[in-house]
Amino acid sequence: MTGSSGDSSFDIVIIGAGPTGLFAAYYAGFRGLSMAIVDSLPEAGGQVTAMYPEKMIYDVGGFAAVKGRDLVQGLVDQVAPWKPTYLLGRKAEKLETAQDGGVTLTLDGGELVHAKSVLITAGIGEFTPRPLPAGTEWLGRGMVHFVPSLAAHAGHHVIVVGGGDSAFDWVLALHPTAASVTLVHRRAKFRAAESIVRQATALGVRIVTDAEVTQFVAGPDGALVGVEIDVKGGETLSLPANSVVAALGFTADLGPIESWGLEIDHRAISVDSTMATARDRVYAAGDVAAYPGKVKLIATGFGEAATAVNNIAVALNPDAHLFPGHSSNAE
DSSP, rough: OOOOOTTTTEEEEOOOOHHHHHHHHHHHHTOOOEEEEESSSSSHHHHHHHOOOOOOOOTTTOSSSHHHHHHHHHHHHHHHHGOEEEEEOEEEEEEEEESSEEEEEEEESSSSEEEEEEOOOOTOEEEOOOOGGGGGGGBBEESOOOOSSSGGGGTTEEEEEESSSHHHHHHHTTTTTTTEEEEESSSSSSSOHHHHHHHHHHHOOOOOOEEEEEEEEEEEEEEEEEEEEEEEEEEEEEOOOSSEEEOEEEEOOOGGGSSSSEETTTTTOOOOTTOOSSSTTEOOOOEEEEETOOOOOOOHHHHHHHHHHHHHHHHHHHSSSSSOOOOOOOO
């Protein structure tokens, strides 16, 4: 789902490929607007894909329950007929006003994207996983922070490091397909909800507390075959490991977006009732947008995406109607 802009021009460039951004892209297509979707992550879905693709979500309209992965795939399928240009694995660095009143977005590496408008759907911003010191050199070749595909770990001995909800989510998701799953946490108490800790315990998952992974062990071919764990009190454990999931949390910030001349408070962009920001032709929706009474939900983001895109359509063409018509009437 990656693509290249070729320094092309679009009606809207959407910054953030999470659920809000994907639904905004659908609505842009419904309104006959061309769009590009930029995201620093290599796959669409934003935080949902990166952090809880296998977790069930219960508060999306029309679904009694839906896996994060399935929700994202549905949104990707929904926008597909409008042929969006995906610019994934690329960071938005600079936003400048163009001579025609539109904008020019500079991506890392110097690539330029020209658009008549911008919709920022960056969620909590760019998030950086907290590192596991012992595994720095193993990132991408045995150690991961997220698990986009459970199948990639099938038959593996997996070590999950962390004590929060995400760590236990990965434990529960990987347990049916992995050869073994062991959770290692540096403290005796967990940040995770007691209910999921109980689920993991009931499955017989090995849980090692007051412990830290201190060394990765390579086999003759250089692949990961094990880890060494130092346990409080002086004990050292050597466990088989083909995969290590470092679920230690993350830090998040808006990065370069903070320098774009927008009103920002507590990592959120102030918007009005049309989802417009303080900068002309720049809008925001989803968790990154802020206004009095805001409730941060995926469902809220969907509504804000529709509001933003329909107002953008009118801003770009004053003769257009704000109300797009009912999609059920579309051919």
